[in-house]
Amino acid sequence: MNEPAARLRSLRSVALRTPDARQAAEFYEHVWGLDTVESDGGAAWLRGTGQEHHILELREAERNALGKIAFSVGTPREVDEAARRLTAAGIALVAEPGRLDRLDQAGGGYGLRFADPENRLVELSAEVEAVVPGDACGREAAPRKLAHVVLNTVDIDAACEFYTTVLGMRISDWSEHQMAFLRCNTDHHVIAFNQAEWTSVNHVAYEMPSIDHFMRGIGRLRHQGVTPLWGPGRHGPGNNTFSYFADPAGLVCEYTSEVEQVEEDAWLCRVWRRVPELSDLWGTAGPPSKDVRSHMAGIPDAGRWWEK
Template identity: 40%
Template sequence: MVSAQLTHLRHVDLAVPDHDRQLAFYTDVWGLSRTADDSGVAFLAAEGSPEQYVVRLRRAKEKRLDLVAFGVATRVDVDALAGRLAGDGVVLISEPGALSTPGGGYGFRFFDVDGRTVEVSAEVAPRRHRRIEAREPVPVRLSHVVFNAPDIARTRAWYERYLGFRLTDTVRSPRDGDLMHFLRINPQHHSVAFSGGPHTSLHHVSFELRGVDEYLRASGRAIRAGAPKLWGPGRHLAGDNAFTYFLDPHGNTLEYTTAMEEVDEDTWHPHVYDASRAEVTDQWGTSNPWDEQVAKESLNDPDRGCFVAPPL
């Protein structure tokens, strides 16, 4: 089914009522750089990333996920993917065309199986970025995004069939069955994951730090700034990455991470990890336990943007 291979995750776009407070948090506390503004919309970049922005914040009456964006190599790939999706009945929000966001490019938008808006683009001009120095606690790039879905088997199958994602690992509960699927589009262990939940929503957005020292320094800065720490610091088994989770001012979960595992496509076989084993959630044993409060916050609010295209 897939006619074009996604290359990477570009950005996550959020809408929030208290835009100014959210913007201050993402710049002053989280370490992103404000690069452009346009009447209640702010574009935020990671200093180490060539992407024009990794987060877009839009002022709105209701909190929602506006969209998640991925890259492909060429506009031919954009057209091919749009044609295949439309031909199979996937609802296109926009036809392929020029993008008016920073960096321009060529892309289109569509609804996924759960109603999230997805954007795919090519030929976006790279941003002039820089090397992140030792001990510098700012994000290098956007690492991955995790979504809650009522039926993760269905959502996983849709992303595999239509967008070419490949299953890397699964976390399973002996009592409740599959809890989370980790999916990749490049050698990184996962660019997206789907977690089982009662409603469609954003689970968390993750940002890569240069290394363990920078990750801990960034975590410490957020703690000292009073950001609510949800879970961590620790190190997952699936992905082998470090984690500390915080809540932004609107209750979205954000993660600082580093040292994500890379996959050898020729030799990799997906694992099924038993969630009842403590080392699966945290190899180090340094984080607070995964409890009902952490689980509740990770479910987030039901997404008001399902099958409703963002206004821009």
């Protein structure tokens, strides 16, 4: 493509498919700190304290899998232009531009959907319904927004080429040639790719408003009997705090805060060595255990669920 299909404004939401969506929704609302904005049979949509109608969608499925990743664009006209550019580049649309409620999507909006090279569903949307903002800086230890999604890929170079060329994302940093961190705004990364044996969800990260909210969130989970798989600590790439947990289905979810902000004209991409002192700058978490790595590997996800 001569130019990206669209200018992405932010990572809007992620959809996860899981064998017990009701149990997952209870965990993310009553333990994790999100609020359910709508539910319908085997699906639920949950929000943080930020501006997005929802940041997590949960749907019933036979096994854990990625449902979709949604990015925001500025206007319906940009959605229409993205459709033209995608089609011209030979990228087939899974859903043509139109109102998203026709696709059983809570929050409405105008958007389109297409698949990336590893059959992940990607949505571009505009004019999603507004919600009353929560008190993001209040006492409650609740996630403000979706921080990033890390995806396991069988070809990290091809994944980076697609998301930078087609979606205009920029690579902020590398963790050797094992992980790539991509941004679409000033956040250091909203997507990261991890070279792996199969395609799957590695983890989903939720941003807390401050390091105090981050630590109090960890404390609340401990009182619920949920202890970290790894963390708390602070990563080198992105300079963000981290604490990883497993939801009832075994999918990895992360609390994070203080994600590094990129000054576009001054930023230089770096390559970080994969050593404990750079994976955790605090030195509190140590290297990830075999159990953590097993959870983050997930199960093979061939995608294209919408054709089944």
